[in-house]
Structure formats: C-alpha cells, structure tokens
Amino acid sequence: MTTEIQNPASFALLSGLLRAACRDAELKGTLIPADAEAAQRTIRAVAAVTSDPDTQGSVCIPWAYVEAREPQAAKGLGILRELGLIGDPGSPAPWALDAAGRLYAARFFDEERRLAESLAARAKSLTGEAAPTPEALTLVGKMCEALGTDEAQSAAVRGALEQRLLIVSGGPGTGKTTSVVMMLEGLLAMKPDLRIGLAAPTGKAASRMLQSIRESLSRQPLAALLTAMRALDAGTSPATMEAKTIHKWLVTRTPTGEMPGPGNPMALDLLVVDEASMIDIHLAARLLSALSPETRLILLGDKHQLAAVGPGSVFADLTEEEGALAANTAVLKESRRFERGSIVWALASVVNQMGIEGDAAVSAVKTLLTSTEADAPGLIRSLFGTEAPTSARRYQVAWHDDAPDPQTGLSESVRMWLDASMEPYLEALADCTDFWQKHRTAVRKSRGTYADGKLAAEEEKLVGALWRALESFRPLAAQREGESSVAALNRWAEGRVTALLRQKGALDERFPLTHYAGRAVIVRKNDDVLGVFNGDVGIELPLGTNGVADPDAPPRFVTYFGRAEGEGVRVPSALLPEHDTAFAMTIHQSQGSEFARVAVLLPAKPDSALSTRELLYTGITRTKAEVTVFGSEEALARSVSEPTRRLSGLADRIREACAGAKDV
Numbered sequence: 137m138t139t140e141i142q143n144p145a146s147f148a149l150l151s152g153l154l155r156a157a158c159r160d161a162e163l164k165g166t167l168i169p170a171d172a173e174a175a176q177r178t179i180r181a182v183a184a185v186t187s188d189p190d191t192q193g194s195v196c197i198p199w200a201y202v203e204a205r206e207p208q209a210a211k212g213l214g215i216l217r218e219l220g221l222i223g224d225p226g227s228p229a230p231w232a233l234d235a236a237g238r239l240y241a242a243r244f245f246d247e248e249r250r251l252a253e254s255l256a257a258r259a260k261s262l263t264g265e266a267a268p269t270p271e272a273l274t275l276v277g278k279m280c281e282a283l284g285t286d287e288a289q290s291a292a293v294r295g296a297l298e299q300r301l302l303i304v305s306g307g308p309g310t311g312k313t314t315s316v317v318m319m320l321e322g323l324l325a326m327k328p329d330l331r332i333g334l335a336a337p338t339g340k341a342a343s344r345m346l347q348s349i350r351e352s353l354s355r356q357p358l359a360a361l362l363t364a365m366r367a368l369d370a371g372t373s374p375a376t377m378e379a380k381t382i383h384k385w386l387v388t389r390t391p392t393g394e395m396p397g398p399g400n401p402m403a404l405d406l407l408v409v410d411e412a413s414m415i416d417i418h419l420a421a422r423l424l425s426a427l428s429p430e431t432r433l434i435l436l437g438d439k440h441q442l443a444a445v446g447p448g449s450v451f452a453d454l455t456e457e458e459g460a461l462a463a464n465t466a467v468l469k470e471s472r473r474f475e476r477g478s479i480v481w482a483l484a485s486v487v488n489q490m491g492i493e494g495d496a497a498v499s500a501v502k503t504l505l506t507s508t509e510a511d512a513p514g515l516i517r518s519l520f521g522t523e524a525p526t527s528a529r530r531y532q533v534a535w536h537d538d539a540p541d542p543q544t545g546l547s548e549s550v551r552m553w554l555d556a557s558m559e560p561y562l563e564a565l566a567d568c569t570d571f572w573q574k575h576r577t578a579v580r581k582s583r584g585t586y587a588d589g590k591l592a593a594e595e596e597k598l599v600g601a602l603w604r605a606l607e608s609f610r611p612l613a614a615q616r617e618g619e620s621s622v623a624a625l626n627r628w629a630e631g632r633v634t635a636l637l638r639q640k641g642a643l644d645e646r647f648p649l650t651h652y653a654g655r656a657v658i659v660r661k662n663d664d665v666l667g668v669f670n671g672d673v674g675i676e677l678p679l680g681t682n683g684v685a686d687p688d689a690p691p692r693f694v695t696y697f698g699r700a701e702g703e704g705v706r707v708p709s710a711l712l713p714e715h716d717t718a719f720a721m722t723i724h725q726s727q728g729s730e731f732a733r734v735a736v737l738l739p740a741k742p743d744s745a746l747s748t749r750e751l752l753y754t755g756i757t758r759t760k761a762e763v764t765v766f767g768s769e770e771a772l773a774r775s776v777s778e779p780t781r782r783l784s785g786l787a788d789r790i791r792e793a794c795a796g797a798k799d800v
C-alpha cells in the first residue's frame with residue numbers, strides 16, 4: 137500500500153538535507169541567489185518525483201524523469217554536484233548518480249551494489265569438490281524422468297546441484313515444491329548431514345513450505361528425504377532442517393554466539409527461500425550478507441506477483457529475461473492447478489500479456505470475465521488456439537462494475553457476493569452459538585476446550601466446520617481504507633455476524649464490541665512462544681464462564697487457528713500479538729493463500745496507482761474454484777495495462793558485478 141512504502145520517507149529526508157546544504161551555501165555566499173533558486177527548484181522536482189504514487193517503491197530516480205518535471209534541472213544538478221551533495225557512486229556524498237543517470241540515496245546504491253556482488257559471487261557453476269557427483273545427477277535425472285518433468289523443471293532440479301544460486305519462478309501449482317523435494321533428495325545423496333534452512337518473508341509461508349514438502353513427499357516417496365525427515369522427527373538425523381521467517385533467521389545466533397552477518401554467516405549448507413517476490417531490497421541485502429559464499433541459495437517465487445511492500449523489485453530484477461542471472465534461473469510455466477486452456481489460466485495469461493498484448497489484452501480480459509461456462513472453451517480456442525483440458529478443475533469467473541455506495545463503501549454486487557459467501561459461515565456460527573449457550577457453565581480448560589472429553593470433541597467438530605466455512609471464501613481488496621476497501625468489507629461482514637449473535641442473545645453489548653464470537657482475525661506479528669505467525673488467520677471463540685458466571689465481568693475469548701492436519705491451536709485472545717479483523721484482507725496479504733471463492737475488489741478510483749497488472753494477477757490466482765472481479769471498466773483496463781513501475785538499477789549492478797566477479 138502506498139502509505140507503507142518506506143523509501144519516499146528516506147528520499148524526503150535526503151531532499152531535506154540537500155535543501156539545508158543549499159541554504160547554508162547560499163548564506164556563506166558560495167551560491168549566487170539565481171543558482172540557489174535553480175538548486176532549490178531541482179530539489180523540489182526530486183521531492184515531487186519521490187512522492188509520486190507511480191514511482192513509489194522505487195530504489196532510484198532516473199535523472200531524465202526529474203528533468204521532465206523541471207526542465208532546468210540539469211543546471212540545478214550541476215550545482216548540487218559542485219556542492220558535493222550528489223557524487224559518483226562510492227563517494228561520500230549523500231546522493232549518488234550512476235552511469236545510467238539514476239539518482240540514488242547513497243545508502244540504497246550501496247545496498248544494491250552489495251546485493252549484486254554477493255549474488256554474482258555465487259552465480260558461477262560449481263567445480264571441484266562442490267560439483268555434483270555423477271550418482272546424484274543420475275538420481276535426480278531418474279526422478280525427473282519418473283515424474284515426466286519438462287525441460288524447465290528438469291533444469292531447475294539439476295541446477296540446484298550444479299549451482300550455488302538458483303532462482304525458480306513459477307505461478308501457482310507449477311511444481312516449485314515438487315522440484316524442491318527432488319533437489320533435497322539429490323543434495324542429501326551428496327551430503328547426508330546437509331544443514332537445510334527453509335525461509336520465507338512471513339511465518340505462515342515458512343511453516344507452509346515445510347508442510348508442503350511433507351505433503352509432496354507423501355505423493356512422491358523419496359528414500360533419502362523420507363529417511364531424513366523421519367530421523368529429523370525422531371531427533372536422530374545427521375541432517376538438519378528448520379523453517380523460520382527470514383527475519384528470524386537473521387536474529388538466530390550462529391554457533392559463535394553472535395547474530396549472523398558479514399564475517400559470521402548462518403551455519404547452513406542450503407537455504408531455500410519461498411515467496412521471494414515479497415522480499416525488498418533491504419531484506420535481500422541483509423540476507424545475502426549473512427550467508428556464507430559456500431551456502432547454496434534457492435529462491436522460489438512468482439515474478440508476476442505483487443512486488444514487496446518495501447522498496448525494490450528484487451525478484452523481478454533477478455529473473456529478468458536475458459539478465460545476467462539467466463543461467464541460474466528457471467521459469468516453470470506448466471501449471472497443474474490452472475491447467476492450460478482453463479479459464480483462470482487464460483485470464484492469468486492475458487493479464488500478464490503473454491501472447492496477447494495492449495488493448496487486445498484489455499478487451500480479452502473483459503470478454504473472458506463475462507464469458508459463460510458454455511462459451512469459454514470456444515473463446516479460449518479463438519484467443520490462444522488451445523483446447524480446454526478435459527481433466528481441468530471447473531472454474532467460474534465473473535465481473536461486476538457497479539459503483540460503491542457512499543454509505544457502506546461497497547457496491548450492491550459486492551454486498552450480495554459477501555452475503556452469499558458468508559451464509560455457510562453464519563450457519564456454522566449459529567450451530568456453535570447454540571452449543572456454547574447450551575453448555576454455558578460447563579467447566580473448561582485454560583484455552584477454552586471443555587474438560588468433559590465428549591463435549592470437547594463435539595465442540596471441536598463444530599468449530600472445525602466454522603473454520604472450514606471461513607477458509608472457503610475471502611474478499612480481497614486493493615485498498616485498506618475508503619470505498620471498496622478491506623475496512624468496508626470487514627464492517628459489512630462484522631454487521632452480519634453481530635446481527636446473528638444479537639438475534640441469539642449471545643452479544644453482551646454492555647462492553648465494546650472489539651471481541652465477539654465468530655470474529656475473524658489476522659495476526660500481524662510473529663509469536664514463537666504462542667506458535668502464531670504474521671499472516672495467520674483465526675476465529676474468536678467464547679472462553680466460557682467455567683461454571684462461575686460473574687454477571688459484571690466482560691466476556692473473554694480464545695482465538696482458534698485451524699490447521700490442515702489435526703486439531704487447531706487455541707490462544708487466549710488477550711495474549712494475541714497485534715492483530716486486525718480479517719473477514720477480508722488486502723491482495724498483498726493474500727499472497728501464498730488460496731480460497732474456493734475469491735472476490736477481487738479493484739480500487740474505487742480508476743486512476744489509482746494501486747491498479748496494476750501484478751495486483752489483478754495475484755488476486756485472481758488465489759482462487760480454487762470461483763473468482764469475481766469488482767471494479768469499474770476503467771479500473772479493470774488500467775489493471776491490465778499498467779505493470780508495476782519500480783525503478784531500480786539492480787539488473788545493471790548484477791551485470792557489472794558478474795562481469796567483474798572472480799571465480800568462486
């Protein structure tokens with residue numbers, strides 16, 4: 137979200153510094169007033185560019201961009217250079233101008249350069265002892281053959297053995313996890329005591345990767361990895377495997393007792409990073425600086441997804457076609473989730489302008505979104521020459537363009553969608569509420585489960601159904617606040633839930649309605665002790681009165697976090713780290729999740745800089761069955777035609793660093 141992007145703040149700080157230095161020079165008489173005026177105008181142009189929503193999240197500003205806004209900027213630039221405020225990269229000046237005319241806050245330039253150098257240093261193919269053994273190569277070759285992998289997936293799997301740096305980009309269901317499992321098998325065959333780190337920008341994504349590896353292993357049993365996982369579970373493995381957020385890895389002390397960093401790398405042979413498109417330039421630079429040049433690094437992500445909230449577009453820069461890291465990059469295109477020829481595959485392809493571009497892509501998206509199940513195959517055939525897959529999952533798509541009303545901030549069609557999607561949730565909540573009311577005074581344990589085993593099992597079943605109902609739908613919005621926003625969706629959903637509770641006499645309105653049974657929440661911070669992570673979604677349940685009802689005490693709640701396997705986790709709501717209501721979430725927050733019914737709310741203002749191709753792509757690819765897009769024709773057209781514009785010189789820096797990199 138624009139307000140969360142940090143780099144304009146840092147640019148603003150620096151433009152303040154520039155301004156102060158100019159004033160100082162003017163006072164000292166080293167600048168004549170006309171020059172001072174030119175310099176000030178230039179600084180104003182820089183400030184305007186950095187606060188422009190179109191360039192937010194950028195790491196640098198092209199000088200030509202500033203000049204376009206302030207035609208006399210070249211003169212001002214000269215003055216600022218003379219004052220020593222803008223220098224060549226590497227000079228002590230607070231601003232740096234690179235050879236391609238990009239203006240950087242010097243700290244950003246330095247980060248970009250350091251990141252590029254460490255990537256380049258590990259980009260060479262491995263030779264000598266680190267090179268893959270013929271046995272390991274044969275092993276992965278056989279696995280790929282048995283699975284029938286295509287060239288890209290086979291190259292990715294082989295690449296993990298042959299290189300210290302591997303970047304794998306692929307959309308949902310393109311086989312990233314399956315490939316990682318085969319890579320681990322091959323690497324464990326070479327080194328049975330492999331120290332494996334799994335990392336992701338969010339705790340939820342990190343634990344999901346471990347879970348996906350286990351699930352993938354159950355589909356495709358592999359001897360070395362299965363043995364290692366079993367031994368890991370039993371605590372007897374020579375190998376190690378741990379999943380944590382990147383932030384957590386960066387504060388986990390190494391055997392030296394110090395935090396990892398330059399000169400004190402993490403004690404790992406391999407680090408696999410998932411959801412790498414969510415990593416900003418600061419985090420990427422920190423992560424690379426804390427890795428030994430010997431550690432293998434595998435970055436997994438989807439280059440078409442939204443860029444990080446923070447500055448930079450690291451993953452997109454690394455996977456640039458014909459970029460310097462092309463030999464280290466594999467792009468997986470064959471999605472098993474959205475099969476070639478299916479409607480979501482077609483939509484994602486047109487949004488990403490693959491095969492169809494420009495205005496044709498805009499009109500194709502509109503036609504596809506308004507097609508019926510009967511006419512979609514013919515349409516897809518005419519657009520792509522592709523037949524609908526016979527085994528494809530059935531998907532439904534729709535689009536509504538009615539405007540939000542000022543009172544609710546939602547359009548009528550969004551409200552209807554939400555009401556229909558919430559029906560099973562409200563039914564499940566009604567069943568739960570009846571149960572809780574019936575057993576109001578039954579004795580409960582600290583986390584709200586009933587002391588009586590039979591009651592506990594019955595409640596777990598009802599709560600499980602409530603959880604599944606919540607996980608079956610999710611409205612996703614581009615905006616947090618205002619019209620067509622997460623806040624407006626949450627207000628509407630909250631109204632429905634509280635109305636049900638009120639009707640059942642289960643709402644104590646003497647107290648503020650911050651907590652109530654059935655409230656969906658999303659955790660904003662990791663808490664390792666409680667075992668909940670940033671991005672985890674839970675449902676508040678009443679804690680009960682434990683047989684001693686105090687009529688004046690405010691009701692207490694626990695938050696239930698469902699798990700794919702086994703019983704959910706219950707955490708007293710009073711202990712929860714920072715969290716928000718989450719019947720709806722931002723498209724940013726939805727990365728890495730999927731739901732049967734998805735609504736994608738485009739920004740209400742058609743010219744909003746939030747409407748980007750990456751936003752629409754990320755939103756529609758969260759679906760498992762149905763996706764409905766809500767937004768005006770203008771907002772939809774802009775979302776298809778506007779790619780995210782993040783300006784950075786990382787691809788150039790990597791090219792320079794690779795050209796100068798010595799053999800590792």
Ligand SMILES: Nc1ncnc2c1ncn2[C@@H]1O[C@H](COP(=O)(O)OP(=O)(O)OP(=O)(O)O)[C@@H](O)[C@H]1O
Nearest residue numbers: 283284285286307308309310311312313314315472
């Ligand atoms: N080469 C292949 N041939 C057939 N099926 C495959 C192949 N590779 C992966 N699959 C299957 O495709 C499905 C999706 O694969 P996988 O979970 O590895 O994708 P992913 O890219 O990790 O997905 P996501 O990260 O979006 O969950 C799985 O059922 C997997 O078994």
